[in-house]
Amino acid sequence: MMTTKPYGLPFGALALALSVPLVGMSELATSSAAWAQDAPRICVSWRHFQEERWKIDEAGMRSVLDPVGAAYVSADAQSDPQKQVADIEGLLTGGCTVLIVLAQDSKAVLPAIDAAVAQGVPVVAYDAPVDTKDALFVSFDNVAVGRLMAEAMVAAQPTGNYALIEGDAAHSIVNIFRSGQMQVLQPLIDKGDIKIVAQQNIQNWNPDLAQQAVEQILTQQANAVDAVLAMNDGMSTGAAAALASQALLGKVALSGQDGDRVVLNRIAKGEQTVTIWKNAYALGAAAAQAALDLAAKTAVPGEVTFTTESGASQPALLLDPVAVTRDNLGVVVDAGWIPKDVLCAGVTENVPEACK
Amino acid sequence: MRALRAMTLGRGGGTPNGPAGIDSRLVGMLGILGLVWIILELLTGGTFLSARNLYNLSVQVTVVAIMTTGMVLLIVGRQIDLSIGSLLGFLSVAGAMTQTRLLQVDDAQTWWLALAAMLVAGAAVGAVQGALVAYANIPAFVVTLGGLLFFRNAAYFINQGETIAPLNETFQRLGGGTGGAIGPTWSWVFCVAALCFVLWLAVLRRRRQRRFGLVPRALWLDVALTSASALAVVAFTMVMNGYSNPKTGAPMGVPVPVIVLIGVVGAMSVLAQRTRFGSHLFAYGGNPEAAKLAGVDTRFLILRTFALMGLLCGLAAAIISARLNAGASATGTMLELSVIAAAVIGGTSLAGGVGRISGAVLGALFMQSLESGMILLGISSPLQKMVLALVLILAVWVDHRARKVVVT
Numbered sequence: 001m002m003t004t005k006p007y008g009l010p011f012g013a014l015a016l017a018l019s020v021p022l023v024g025m026s027e028l029a030t031s032s033a034a035w036a037q038d039a040p041r042i043c044v045s046w047r048h049f050q051e052e053r054w055k056i057d058e059a060g061m062r063s064v065l066d067p068v069g070a071a072y073v074s075a076d077a078q079s080d081p082q083k084q085v086a087d088i089e090g091l092l093t094g095g096c097t098v099l100i101v102l103a104q105d106s107k108a109v110l111p112a113i114d115a116a117v118a119q120g121v122p123v124v125a126y127d128a129p130v131d132t133k134d135a136l137f138v139s140f141d142n143v144a145v146g147r148l149m150a151e152a153m154v155a156a157q158p159t160g161n162y163a164l165i166e167g168d169a170a171h172s173i174v175n176i177f178r179s180g181q182m183q184v185l186q187p188l189i190d191k192g193d194i195k196i197v198a199q200q201n202i203q204n205w206n207p208d209l210a211q212q213a214v215e216q217i218l219t220q221q222a223n224a225v226d227a228v229l230a231m232n233d234g235m236s237t238g239a240a241a242a243l244a245s246q247a248l249l250g251k252v253a254l255s256g257q258d259g260d261r262v263v264l265n266r267i268a269k270g271e272q273t274v275t276i277w278k279n280a281y282a283l284g285a286a287a288a289q290a291a292l293d294l295a296a297k298t299a300v301p302g303e304v305t306f307t308t309e310s311g312a313s314q315p316a317l318l319l320d321p322v323a324v325t326r327d328n329l330g331v332v333v334d335a336g337w338i339p340k341d342v343l344c345a346g347v348t349e350n351v352p353e354a355c356k
Numbered sequence: 357m358r359a360l361r362a363m364t365l366g367r368g369g370g371t372p373n374g375p376a377g378i379d380s381r382l383v384g385m386l387g388i389l390g391l392v393w394i395i396l397e398l399l400t401g402g403t404f405l406s407a408r409n410l411y412n413l414s415v416q417v418t419v420v421a422i423m424t425t426g427m428v429l430l431i432v433g434r435q436i437d438l439s440i441g442s443l444l445g446f447l448s449v450a451g452a453m454t455q456t457r458l459l460q461v462d463d464a465q466t467w468w469l470a471l472a473a474m475l476v477a478g479a480a481v482g483a484v485q486g487a488l489v490a491y492a493n494i495p496a497f498v499v500t501l502g503g504l505l506f507f508r509n510a511a512y513f514i515n516q517g518e519t520i521a522p523l524n525e526t527f528q529r530l531g532g533g534t535g536g537a538i539g540p541t542w543s544w545v546f547c548v549a550a551l552c553f554v555l556w557l558a559v560l561r562r563r564r565q566r567r568f569g570l571v572p573r574a575l576w577l578d579v580a581l582t583s584a585s586a587l588a589v590v591a592f593t594m595v596m597n598g599y600s601n602p603k604t605g606a607p608m609g610v611p612v613p614v615i616v617l618i619g620v621v622g623a624m625s626v627l628a629q630r631t632r633f634g635s636h637l638f639a640y641g642g643n644p645e646a647a648k649l650a651g652v653d654t655r656f657l658i659l660r661t662f663a664l665m666g667l668l669c670g671l672a673a674a675i676i677s678a679r680l681n682a683g684a685s686a687t688g689t690m691l692e693l694s695v696i697a698a699a700v701i702g703g704t705s706l707a708g709g710v711g712r713i714s715g716a717v718l719g720a721l722f723m724q725s726l727e728s729g730m731i732l733l734g735i736s737s738p739l740q741k742m743v744l745a746l747v748l749i750l751a752v753w754v755d756h757r758a759r760k761v762v763v764t
Contacts, residue, residue, distance in 0.1 A: 050512030051685075078509070169738050201737040204689045207519075208680055212416055216731035219409050220400070223602075234686055237519055241680050245533040247603040262521045262682065346522075 040295040041071040042288065043096035045087050045112075047104040047128070049076040053258070053280055054102070057127075060284025061100075070097075070292065081108035088112035092119060098291040100124040106131045106172050106309060122294040126287050128173060131308045136300060137316040138287040140278045142173060146180020148323040149255045152274035153227055154184055154194075156325075157253040160226030161197040163217050165210055165239055167231045169201040172309050177231055177257075197221055202235055210238030218246055227253035233260035233275055240266060259324060261338050267326055268347045268355055277332060278321045290317055329354035381703055384758065385718050389725065396729035404729055407598035411608060413721075413728050414596075415532035415679070418613040419444075419672045420691065421720040424698045425624040426665035428716045431699055432628075432641040433661050434708035435489065435496040439503025440669050440695060443481060444688035446507040447474050447673035452520035452683025455527065467527035475670040481507075482666020486659035496662075504692070511685040521682035531679030532611035534603045537596070543609035547593040551586050553622075558582040613675045617717075620668065625713045637661060641709035697744075698723055701751045723747075 042065055046054055058074070065072050075091055077084035081104045088101065089112060099116045103109040106129050113132055116123050123135040130137070153162075162185070167174040188194040198217040202210045210230065218225060223246055230236040236256035243249040250271045256263050259277035266272040293300045306316035324332060329352055332338050344355035396404040403409055423440055430437055451474040459466045481503075488499045522528075529536045538546065558578055565572045572578070596614075597607045628634040636657050640647040648654050677683050702719030704711035723744060730740045 050509050051517040053517065055516065078505075169736070198734060199736075200731060203737060203741070204686060206686055206689050207682070207684045208419075208676055208687050211680055212728070213731055215412050215416070216409075216728055219406070219412060220403055220732045220734070234519065234684060237521065237682050237684060238680060241531075241533070241682070244681065245602070247534060260519055262519045 039069045039071060040097040040292060041073060041095055042098050042100060042291050042295075043088075043091040043094070044072065044074040044100045044126075045084055045091060045102065046074060046076045047084060047102045048079045049074075050078075056280040057284035057287075060281035060286075061288040062284075063281075064285050064288035064292065068292065070288075070295075077104055079104060081105040084109055085112045089115065092116055092121065096121050097295045098122050098124060100126050100287055100291060101130060101135075102126045103128045103130045122291075124287055124291055124294070125314075127283065129176070129306075129308060131172075131310050131312065133308070133312040133314050135314060136290060136294065136303075137306050137314050137318075138283070138290055139316070139318060140283065140321045141318040142176045143180040143183070144318075145257060145276050145278075145321050146177040147183050148180075148321060149177075149231075149257065149274060149276050150181040150184035150229065152323045152325055153229055153253050153255050154188065156273045157227040158188075159193045161195050161221065161224055162227045162229055163197055163214070163221075163225050164199040165213060165228060165230040165235050166199065166201045167205045167235070168203055174201070174231065175309075181229065197225060205232055205234055207234045207238035210235035211242045212238075214239045214242035215245070218242060218248070223248065225252060227255075227273075229255050232256060233258040233263040236263060236272060236275070240271060259332060259337060261342055264324065264329065264332055264338055264343050265345055265347075267324065268329060268343055268352055270326065270350055270352075274323050274325045276321050277324045277337070278319075279335060279337075283319055286317060286319060326352040326354075381755070381758070382712075382715060382718070385702075385715065385722070389718060389722050392722070392725060392729075396725065396732070400729065400732045403732055407595050409728070409732070410595050411599040411611065413724060414614045415536075415611050416728060417721050417724040418532075418617045419676045419679075419688075420694050420698055420724065421617055421717045422620050422668055422672045422675070423665075423691075423695045424702070424716045424720045425620055425713050426661075426668040427695050427699045428702070428704050428711040428713055429624070429628060429637060429661050430496075430665055431696075431704045431706060432708060432711040433637050433658060434641055434644065435658060435661065436500065436696070437482075437485070437496065437503075437662065437665050438500040438692050439481075439485065439507055440665065441688040441691035441693075442504045442507035442511065443478065443666065443669050444673045444676065444691060445511040445685055446514075447478055447670055448677040448680075448687045449511050449515055449520065449683040449685055450474070450477060451673060451677055452523060453515060455524050456520055461522070461524050463524075464526075466524045467530075470524065470527060471530070471674050474674050475667055478670025478673065479663050479667040482669070483659060483663040485666070486662025489662065490655040490658040508685075508689070511687075515683075515685070517685050519682050519684040521680075523677065523681055523683070527674075528678050528681055529612050530616070530675050531677075531681065532613045532675075533679065533681070534601055536613070536678075537601075537608040537611045538615070539609045540597045540607040541609075543593050543597055546610055546615065547589055550589045550618075554582060554585045554589065613679070616671065616675065620671070621713060621717055628713055633657070633660065638709060641711075643709070694723065695720075697748050701748060703755060719751075722751075 062072055073091060073094065075087035077087050084104050092115060099121050101109060101123060103125060109130055110132055113123050113130060113135060117134045125135040125137045127139045166178065185194060189196065200213040202213060214228060228239045230239050233256035236254055239254055240249055243252055253273045255273055256275040259275050263272055263275045267275065290300045300317060302317055303315050304318060306314045308314050322331060329343065333340050333343060333354060347355050393405060427437065451470050454470045454473045455461055455466050459469060485499050485503055488494050489496045562572045562578065596610045599608045600606060601608050636647065636652045640652060640654055640657060644654065676687055698720035699716045701722060702716035704716060726744060726747060727740060
């Protein structure tokens with residue numbers, strides 16, 4: 001990457017320069033008492049901590065770690081795979097009992113994972129896959145994400161023309177989501193009930209590029225599209241804008257993933273079919289508990305086997321996501337994910353149960 | 357200053373003018389664009405040149421085109437701004453928050469207050485970056501690379517990555533959606549105004565050329581060129597009126613963001629070619645030392661150019677968020693590279709001193725045409741980007757060859 005992009009060198013150098021003080025600061029903040037008592041020291045390498053989502057995961061982790069006095073040390077790779085490797089090396093130098101990694105790239109991170117394993121530090125691959133047998137994968141069942149998404153869409157739109165708006169082609173998770181979708185869709189495609197009329201990968205999962213893609217697909221198909229299967233909520237917001245400009249919003253089935261507030265509100269208004277919601281707090285807590293089990297060298301309960309991209313058998317802990325549709329909108333309110341007034345803002349007609 | 361003005365009169369500059377005084381570069385670009393359009397029309401079986409697709413295309417190009425006009429001037433002045441994609445995302449989120457948090461979304465005053473806030477914030481950020489470049493002597497590449505990292509993260513930080521929607525109804529008109537065009541009657545009014553402008557421009561050009569002692573080109577040629585421009589304006593209006601509103605079935609007319617774009621292109625062209633600011637900038641880009649010796653306040657000049665870029669970024673942010681009907685943190689990721697590519701394809705020299713607003717806008721339209729056309733054809737996204745990359749290099753190479761031929 002450094003050699004292929006014109007700006008690669010300064011970016012990489014800058015990232016390296018930034019990574020050192022960042023790791024250093026978080027160590028200063030947390031290393032004091034816990035280290036001396038020989039309590040486990042859990043190191044976490046985030047790939048892009050600025051996103052709202054990961055703060056909830058972090059709170060889930062700390063809810064398990066803080067009561068037992070385990071130290072929590074973290075670094076943020078800011079979406080840069082090279083910085084992530086440097087981050088992990090920095091964390092290992094500071095000392096880790098267990099390393100939790102939210103990988104930016106499933107393969108580029110491997111040298112750092114190998115270094116941890118060589119030092120006898122167990123590794124938890126958090127939420128995003130890491131292509132090695134030497135890590136415990138803690139995630140939502142991402143095949144189930146794709147499957148639940150497609151099931152909800154088929155329930156709303158059992159036949160007709162489907163357009164697939166998929167995530168960045170460079171992210172391997174896209175293939176996992178798609179494999180889940182196809183478990184549901186392929187038999188219907190073979191039967192001739194459903195026809196895939198368009199498929200586009202969206203660079204960086206960018207909402208405005210997704211909007212442009214859906215505009216062009218609707219133009220090409222002369223609006224003969226019955227469902228837009230968008231892989232996440234950001235892209236579904238772009239798709240919704242494109243549908244609205246053809247007065248099709250609410251008439252075409254639309255999916256998403258993440259449980260964005262805006263999207264939940266669209267579901268309440270009847271403008272979107274489904275979003276796949278992952279309870280990030282529960283995932284963070286599960287990963288922290290697994291890390292403590294690994295630190296104590298005890299078995300991790302509920303462990304299954306997961307096959308990585310290159311076919312390695314990896315131990316895994318897979319939680320189930322939830323498909324949120326207008327029929328079960330209550331779950332996100334009950335979990336404290338969204339206040340009822342935000343969920344139900346602007347809902348006037350055909351009010352769903354959760355807004356009554 | 358008179359001498360400096362005369363010295364840089366040939367700007368638009370270094371552009372090879374053909375024997376008859378026609379800008380052969382611009383004509384060549386129009387020809388290639390026309391050819392690409394016809395090929396895409398044939399490949400898509402008549403979809404590409406449909407009124408609906410041309411409406412889409414004209415709206416889709418506005419964001420990059422508006423920012424490209426500013427980028428041309430920056431590059432002419434030997435600067436670069438890498439922060440604009442990130443700044444666009446930051447201003448989108450900040451503008452959406454202004455509407456939903458600071459103001460009442462449904463209030464009648466909200467749309468212009470939010471727009472004004474985005475423009476002011478954009479210009480202020482540009483001015484600060486410009487000051488760091490011009491007065492603190494930090495290279496523009498470094499300052500705006502910092503801006504790229506800072507504002508993308510600030511876009512996540514100010515709202516923890518949460519997307520904000522829906523936006524104000526009037527504000528949404530800026531995006532060119534179902535409520536975002538001016539209708540057939542006003543489109544014809546707009547058309548007549550544009551025709552008057554084209555005619556006035558032609559007359560003005562002949563007068564100016566006489567005043568500076570140059571021989572104006574043949575009258576028949578001017579008549580032919582002006583008629584061609586007028587025809588294009590009428591055709592554009594007819595096409596936009598030919599697309600009917602999917603909601604009401606009434607003709608849409610010219611989209612609001614396209615009117616904004618045309619206004620920006622007009623204003624920026626005047627700024628580049630008819631004002632002291634423009635003369636100084638081209639003089640500086642051509643030879644910084646000479647401009648300094650001629651008494652140009654080059655530091656303030658650079659600061660103003662960056663502030664202008666920031667202002668245009670604010671305008672583009674308003675359009676992109678109105679179009680998306682949301683403020684989303686990831687908006688505009690990597691868009692700075694599309695903008696720089698459009699400027700370069702449009703004939704802006706990275707060495708400074710040479711560039712043209714109209715060329716750069718054509719460059720943006722060319723890239724957007726290819727991108728939209730390839731989605732129509734169902735070409736996968738990695739392949740699309742590979743094609744665009746090759747086109748970028750090819751375009752610059754052809755341009756280079758063409759210039760050499762004219763010179764020798």
